[in-house]
Amino acid sequence: MGMCSSAFPFLLRFYRRNRYICKRNHQLCMNLNRITFDPNVMGGKPCIRGMRVTVGTIVGLLATGRSNDEIIEAYPYLEMEDLRQALSYAAWRAEEVDIPVVFS
Known part of the structure; x- marks a missing residue:
């Protein structure tokens, strides 16, 4: 791979x-090495480093106007790189296009 x-x-x-x-x-x-997927954690939603903090939670906080510093203060086990990767992942997912693969 x-x-x-x-x-x-x-x-x-x-x-x-x-x-x-x-x-x-x-x-x-x-x-995006900080974005993890585990069916046993938050139902397999994309999470930050295997913790019970989803990408959606981070993006939602940013969307409501919370600053990076406020998020880090509320979740002291997160790092700035976690926030950057969560936002990058969310941006990628928003632009993703699924194209069906046809096998001959």
Whole structure:
């Protein structure tokens, strides 16, 4: 498993195992190593470092006008990089397009 797949360079891909976002021609490859998925934690929703804090919680707090410092104060076990990666993941998900694969 490489960072980005060259088999389908036109697809926006996310590899949960390597936690990379890949876009056409390797133009965008971000490491999202703090975003985790575990069916036993928050029902498999994307979480921050395996904790019971979801990406949706972070994005929701930011959307309601909370500052990064306020969030860190409310959740002292989070770091600024956690907030950045949560926002990056949410932005990617908002732009994601599912294209059905047809096998011949």
